[in-house]
Every structure is written in structure tokens, then in C-alpha cells.
Amino acid sequence: MARVIKYVEALNEAQDLCMARDPKVFLFGLGVSDPAAIFGSTKNLYQKYGPKRVVDMPVSENAMTGVALGAALAGMRPVMTHIRLEFALLAIDQIVNQAAKWHYMFGGQASVPMVIRLIVGRGWGQGAQHSQSLHSWFAHIPGLKVIMPSTPYDAKGLLISAIEDNNPVLCIEHRWLYNLTGEVPEGIYKIPLTEPHVIQKGTDVTIVASSYSTIEALEAASDLEKEGISCEVIDLRLLNPLNDTKIIESVKKTGNLIAVDMGWRSGGFAAEIVARVVEKAHTALKNPPVRITLPDLPTPTSRALSNYYYPLPHDIANAARSLLGKSPRLSHITPDAFLDIPHLNFTGPF
């Protein structure tokens, strides 16, 4: 059995291993070298590699992302982190107009091997500007690769692949996954940036999810198993470019689709999954596809409201029950329930 470590430690190992073997890899971001070390994900790396490899920066997200791009054009491999995904919006020109397009619009003569790590917040009243997961926006951009690791094993393997990829890759990490533990091999290994992963096989319903919602889907699947409902859970891993082969295969087998997405409903990524399934497997569908997403609202801060904002494993399970003609279970969410933390011993930082 491989050793068990946390998701955050897996991210740390990925960066450490890549920096050790390639002097061109450097970390860049607000606070990458400070004592909090990006929630621990860059812990000890400044001490180990020094200020020329782990580089803090002024609060100039736009220019700093451009600097990383320039460094990538000059042959380095920057791993930039925006500790909250929202901060990357200050750099949207450099990400969308520049990094994503330089290789194509210059006829293949300029490649941009850069990684930008983006962390999605949730809970503890993070609110509207510290909780967005704009993966569907970024996945919409041709030329930008978008990964969303959901387990410690995936975090390390996908991030290593991202660092060694010669294209701009956005690695979107959910804050509530940081303390998740799992088996992670030592040393370097890569998960190729190619396709989604059937994380659990099943026969009755296909649940497509990503990032933290994959963990919630697995929790729902575990409950449903006790009722004799067999779920096939597919973890997207790579949202752009999206390879839908395994998703189509799965729906042809189960006839039922639940697309779970931590983004807002309209124009979100679940819509892309549904569109592809309907285009390519509609005769296999026994029921209309179901989307489980955030409502089209910014995130409120009071838990009395956010408790009703985020879908839960309970909602995924109920959707599956309905698809299979079974009665939904009632939920017992109260306004004061502590649903604004991932588990009771998680006290932050957020």
C-alpha cells in the first residue's frame, strides 16, 4: 500500500520534484515564499530553493502574469499561483488574450509553457469574491488547458504533467480538498492530460463531476449503493480540451446522466456535458439529463443562506433516486447548521 498523504502535500511534492529535476521551473505568486506558503502548498520550497526559484511579487496580478508569460517565452517554466481564483481576473488579458493565443496566432513559433494554479474558496462566509470557480469560463478558451484534480493522487500526477506541458495550463484546486488524504506514490509520476477518469464503475446512472464535487458524488454513490443503486462516477480531470469518449460510453451503458458542476447553472460546464451526451448518445438516454449546479447567484456569506446555496451529496443522491423511479429522501438542513466548513475540525485558514 502506498503511503497516505494530504492533497496539499501532494501539490507540494509535485512542485518540489519538478523544481529539483528542472532548473527552469520556478514558483511565482503573492505569498509563495511567506510562512503560510499558499495554505501549505509551497511549504519549505523557499527554504530549499531560494528567492530565485520561489519568487514573491507586488500586488500586480496583471503585469506579473505577463512577466511569467515572458519568462516562459524565454524558456523558463513558471508555476504561478493566484491564491484566490478571483485574483486571476486582474490578469484576464494576459491569460485569455495572450497566453492562450500566442502559440496559435504566431503560427506555432512561440510556446508558453506556464502553469497557473488557482484556488477556489468555499465556506466560512467567503462570499461572492472569494468563492468563484470560473472553470467553465476558462475551459471555453481555445488554447488554455484546464485541469481540476480531485484527489491527492491526481493532484500530484496532474500538476507534474501540467508543469511539463509546453502549453498554458490552469490548475484549479478546491480549498476544501486540501486536507483530503489518499494514497500517493513517492517520486515522479504523471497523469497524462488527455481524458476524464472513471473513478468508480457502475451500471445504473452516470455521474460526471469534477474537483470537490467528485468527492461529493462519491459520497452520494456510497449511500446509493446501500439501496442497490449502482453509480458510475466519472471525474473530469481535464476540462479543456474535453475528451468525451468515456462519458458517452458510460451513458450508453447506464442510460442516465447527472452532470455535477460547482459553477453557476447557466452557461456552465454541466451544460457542455449535457450537450455532448445529447448530441452523441440521445437514443441511449432513458431520462432527460440532470444538472446539479450552483444557482445563478453570487455566493452569500451568512451560513443561513449559503447552507441553501451549495448542492450537497444528498442532492446528487436524490437526483439518482428520481432517475430510477425511487422516492427522494427529505433533507434536514437548518439555517444554523455548520455546513460552512468541510468538517468540524477544519478551522481554516480559508
Next chain:
Amino acid sequence: MTSLTPENSKDLFRKALRVRLIEQKIMDLYEEHEMRCPTHFSIGQEAIAVGVCAHLSKEDVVTSAHRSHAHYLSKGGSLKAMLSELYGKETGCASGKGGSMHLIDREAGFLGAVPIVGSTIPIGVGVSFAAHLQGESKLTTIFFGDAATETGVFYESLNFAALHKLPVVMVCENNFYSVMTPLQDRRPENFEIYKIAQPFGVFCAQGDGNNIDDVFQISQRAIEHARSGKGPALIEFKTYRYVEHCGPFPDDHLAYRPENEVNEWKNKDPIELHKNHLLSKEIITEDEFLEWTRIIHDEIEDAVMYAKSSSFPHRHTLEQDLFAA
């Protein structure tokens, strides 16, 4: 700091003349409607590109923005590849995927230019920063206009370059207009662009962008400052564009620029000024000038024929180059 030697002076004039004649030819050809991309001409602003690039070698890196023809050519970018790109041909410097607003010639040290105002400034800084991280030094020269200095990203880049004492020379071509909006509608009265550098402790200077000698001398000081490890430089040159912001036609009929202002600048044409200077000092003769003009025209004709006879990119290249291997 040295003034231009007669040899240098002749050489730079010839280079500026070449840019002028190329731009004029493109303006003529543009009306055939076969160059189908937004094109921002450098007519009137040639002295700056030529004077600055006089101090740069092939290994030095330059980046620019939408009005990049003069920079691209002065850095040694391929004329054939540039014209082909404007025609959208497969032999274009961006394989027909970029057009005039996305010129590139990595071999000549022209990193790439994009039309979002200010966007290449941090990218250029990043090239120098990469060398800095590896204990080396790489000079990057970044061309932009007056409006780019109004962007946040410009200040952020200047701050960062100053913080790390990077060898970056930022060259502002102040032609007083952002499309049709004059400087006085965008900046407080008496604002001096080059002085933006002062709080950052960065070398700064201002010069006459229509005087090749002035550009040569000021950029020499700035480049030497940067190369010697003393940090970045911001130099500003005042100049003027003759035709519209985008496209080959004059737009004086729109009257957003005072007529006397336009005429004043045309009377200070960089090519005419320098030619008269060289003639009066007997550094060149009228015959030599005509000979150069003939040679340059031949080069241009040859390049135009190359571009016109090149093939369009094949259909299958549409999907190519989205990702690097």
C-alpha cells in the same frame, strides 16, 4: 556619449528611408484590398525605431504593439515574411494566423507584437526577468505609445523592473493621440510622460522623435545604463503620425487635429530633415540618395512579388498550432 559619425548617420538614414518606402508601398497596395487586416502605419515615426535599434544586436530582444512595422523592420525582421503575413499567406511570419497586428521574427530578436495596448510591456519585462533569475543579463527593449503609459499594467511593469533592476528599456513614442483622443483629454495639464520614471528611481529622458541623431544619443545613454546593470530606463520621444490611426488614408477631414499642428509636424519630417542635413554636410549626394531609393524599391518589388505569389495556408492548417507538442 557620442554623436552620430557620418558613416552611422548615412546608415541610419538609409534604414529610415527604407522603412518609409516600405510603408508607402504597403499604403499603395492596401487599396487593392488583398492585404486584409487592420494595419497601423509607422509613417512619420520611423526615426525612433531606427535610432533605438542602432544600438541593438540580433540577440537583443524587442517587442512592440499594433504599430510595429518600423520596429519589426529595424530589428531585422524579414520583409518578405512581413508582407506575406499582411497578404495572409502561408509564408507569412505568423503563417497567416496573425496579420499586421501580430508580427514575429524570433531569429531577428523580434519577440512578437500584439495589439492590446500595454500587454507586451510585462511580457518584455518577463524575458529580462527570466535571465535575471538564472544569474544572467538580457536586455529587452519595449516600444509602445503614449496611451500605453495610461494603463495599470505599465506602472506595474515599471515598478517590477525597477524593483529587480532589470535591463529593460521602455521606449514611448508619444504621438499625442490615442486613435482620435488627444493627450489633453487623457492627462492632466503639463503632464510629462518620461517623468513617470522618477518615483521609481529609473533613468529617464525625453527627446525629439523626428531627429535621428537625438534618438540615437538618448537611446544610447538609456541602453548603456540598462546594460551596465543600473536598472531599467524610460525614454520618451515626441513624434507624429501622418495618416489615420488604422489604415492608409489621411483623416485630416475629420479635423480632430488642428491643421497648423499637422503642418508643423510635416515640416519636421524625419526623413526630409535628415536627408537635408546629410546633403548640406556633403555626407551624401543627391545621386547617392536616388541610387538608394532605386535599390530599396527593387528589394520591395521583389518582396511584394514573393508575397503575392505565395500560397494561402492550406485548409488543414486551421486546426494546427492550437497547442504546442
